[in-house]
Amino acid sequence: MVFSFSDTFSGGFRKSDFEYYLVVAESESAAITKFKEVTGCDPEEVTCQCCGSDFWICEYPSIEEYFRGLEDPGRKVKIIE
Numbered sequence: 001m002v003f004s005f006s007d008t009f010s011g012g013f014r015k016s017d018f019e020y021y022l023v024v025a026e027s028e029s030a031a032i033t034k035f036k037e038v039t040g041c042d043p044e045e046v047t048c049q050c051c052g053s054d055f056w057i058c059e060y061p062s063i064e065e066y067f068r069g070l071e072d073p074g075r076k077v078k079i080i081e
């Protein structure tokens with residue numbers, strides 16, 4: 001499975017070098033662990049209470065499926081395998 005991590009700009013700023021990530025992992029918890037290792041960011045952290053968690057996580061069956069659903073296929077996405 002693939003998990004997308006989108007920076008929510010919680011508190012009004014981006015938390016890492018990329019706005020969008022795709023993490024290939026067996027489960028959401030495994031994806032979160034990988035994401036933390038690579039980016040040093042905790043996606044579940046809440047920088048600003050009104051904005052919510054720092055990253056929005058969504059599951060996709062494959063990388064192809066993720067890009068197929070994008071309105072902007074040229075989006076820069078950091079892929080973590």
Ligand SMILES: [Zn+2]
Nearest residue numbers: 011048050051
């Ligand atoms: Zn806020």
